[in-house]
Amino acid sequence: MRNLILIFSILFLTSCEGYIILSGKITSEKNGVGIEAVKVELLDIPPxxxxxxxxxxxxxxxxxxxxxxxxxxxxxxxxMVYGAPKYRIRVSKSGYQTQEIKINKNKRDSVFLIKLKEN
Incomplete structure (x- = not known):
């Protein structure tokens, strides 16, 4: 009976939920300077x-x-029962080439350095 209570307690206290944190910096491929007001779209994620x-x-x-x-x-x-969900991000700004990036479903926290090419 003690073992059953212990197992139930461990399962109950183990969380199967979590956050996905998406962060990074978007720079110009030409000079490495950060680019302001780049649109970062989350694809495949509910509104x-x-x-x-x-x-x-x-x-x-x-x-x-x-x-x-x-x-x-x-x-x-x-x-997070089966790991973080798969999703994609799209980064775009007028004057630069749009990029789409697939996110590995097993990565919960993703930090990016995205270099945009000018058109």
């Missing part, structure tokens, strides 16, 4: 699931880099 830590708001499916090219977003609490 209003991410919190834009730069602007302190929940976002539908996109947010922008700050004046230094930095961005950070955190998901709401989501199920």
């Amino acid at each position: 209003r699931d991410y919190y834009d830590s730069v602007r302190n708001v929940y976002v539908d499916s996109f947010f922008y880099s700050n004046e230094n090219g930095n961005f950070i977003a955190r998901s709401k609490m989501i199920s």
